[in-house]
Amino acid sequence: MKSNKDIVLLTTKYADDKKDAWLTNELAYSLSEEGHNVSVVVFSWLKNEPVSFTRMIDGIKVVRVKLPAIFYNTGVVGTALKIFLFPFLARHEVQKQVSKCDLLIANTPCVTILGMSGYFRKRYSAKSFLVLWDFFPYYLKDLGAIRNKLFFGFFRYLEQRMYKSFDRIGCMTEGNAQFLFDNFPAVDKGCVEILPLWAKIKKVDPIDKSEIRFKYGLPLDSFIAVYGGAMSIVQELDNILDLAALYSGSDVTFLFIGKGTEKERLEQSVLAHGLNNVKFIDYVPRDEYQHVVQACDVGLISLSKKLTVPSFPSKSLDYFKVSLPVLASLDSVTDFGDILENEIRAGFSVVAGDVITLKNKLDLLITDSELCKVLGGNGRSYYEKYLSVENARSIITSSL
Template sequence: MRILFLALTFPKIGHGGNLYTDLMEEFCDQGHEVFVVAPSIDENETGLIDEGGIKVLRVKTMSLLNVGAVKKGLANLLLPFQYKKAIKNHFKSEIIPDLIIMPTPPISLVTVATWLKKKSNAKVYLILRDIFPQNAVDLGMMKKGGFLYRIFRQKERKLYEISDSIGCMSQGNIDYVKKYNPEVAISKLHLLPNWQKEILLNPENRASLREKYGFDDYFVVIFGGNIGLPQKLENILKVAKLYNGNDNVLFFIVGQGTEKERIDALSKQMNLKNVVIKDSLPREDYQNIISAADCGLISLSEKFTIPNIPSKSLSYFNAKIPVLAAIDKNTDYGFLIQEQIRGGVWAPSNEPLKIKEKIDFLRANPQLCTSMGENGYEYFINEVTPKHSYERIMNHV
């Protein structure tokens, strides 16, 4: 098949990776012809580029990540016009896809997908990873019923309408879409959990890594990924304050995002000696650091009404460490982690004492932590590699 993937973030193949590069590489390895439309990484490197056998059309756009809400909103609104123009200039009429795959965010690319579907009669597969605009309402970035909300809600409905299949992260996501969008045919919806390539780790390196990063004598709670409003890491700083100066618990935060500077400043203001905040690292370096930690942290704002399933937990599964989830009560992620996978524990994200109780529970039960790590790893390699996701998509289309 000829696959066209509309991406928002797509690291250069061979120089980084994320779940979407992993998936497109899997499609390529399975013998499909893969085309990707994605923002340029270097503004001087635009146009159609062969990246490891995948033809990537790099488009010059406004900054889409780590910028304020107004700039991000404007960049997303301009994106479909920029993509459509680039596709017309570079793909010409001979590039007729059989399958168009697009993730959320953003939903603004619905106009590009609709246009391409009419031109090619291709199927559209939606990877639903962000239920917008409701998540923006939850975080106070948009008023429900307001002008912008109505525009984006209309685009969301159109996106569900033109999609032939919709892959949802969890049963909670499927139930949510059905509840608030009853016009969507149930036959379109199916389960597509987050996925990730396995990164092979050397367990013998763990002791040297702990020494290198100053983890010795600490129970290390590690967080990696975006530091933004959805993560609300001030909740975690409140937990760290409960330990500060009393116990050997270290909170190690790695990442970038719109809230990073504020969280860093707040940590200093609170005089937290047990919080370390670092910049993002290359994927394999980051995975190595995770393997030296004692548990992996998930943090979600308690304001969410939509069921989020963070993909960063896969890195923790890969490293065979238990997951500590500080999450809202509307997601089914806690049930998934604690009851189904048995790979970790969870507590409400706005209740620091309960989160501390979970950390103390993990500290007091090292053998159980090992067992949870093994359970997470087994789920990872048996259920959520790119090959599993590829098979789920192909079975449904």
């Protein structure tokens, strides 16, 4: 592969501040470091996200696109309008800001980028790679957001059209790829490959745990189980609160870091049940978030039992990075639990809703510090070997 290619990353999630860098940021930085000319086109999908602009950020040309405020209502009509208006507006901005493109990299949900792969192929003769992280219509159906069969069928049709329009598709796991084949049979299996999640692999320096815990008001001598990430119905975090209730009055603390539509309800539930061993922190800068997680003892993952699509939770990378053992409450269809326990050997998984078994697994971790060390070390080793951004970059750019 020759260097110095023109690459466009099309996404709905990209941090404007390097200290909050996400997966898409890390990929853009890595591509740029390899010598490619990288532009990122970002759709401000949510109302509270930044307005439209074009500027250089950390050596990357970032073109952010936002619709007028009237289109950001939460109703079905507003969402439908956004789906069709964003790609239209993006074409206009791309024409102005992107002169050449050899490779388009986009991530799901595809419904937000309708027709963009075809547009890049026609205008720039660009090849295209889709990073497939979720299956939009099934995700909403599982959570009860789409109940109408006609709506579901329509969105599934749009998704399948978009999948077929990409030259190559990267799925997180074998289970993820099999779901694609089973539910979108028109997709060519030959264009699909496994693309693990990624991160910038960095050395993790030791920290003063007591200092970090004191700074964030955490008990200095408690065993702390941390959940970091979005708090929505997707995670079904009541399972974690049910677990916390079984440790009420003990020196085991449950820490939640982040925001989301369920956060206020979860906080109210904690108050109603008098759970003094649960603490919430709204926001921690990305670089400092690592230190807070590092000061804890086990990383928690939770997914709704209603989900029917296999996934690989991105927050697991934060735990693997700092050698934290993982305890996961998962839906019954995902292959992440098997990967976690038998391939990575970095923790335990339990089917969501089985709080007694979840407690038994946590008890093992609480009482066996050597086990925690081994599991955490396994997670870090797997992270370094398979989850580097350089690995992802190599897979994606092999198209060129």
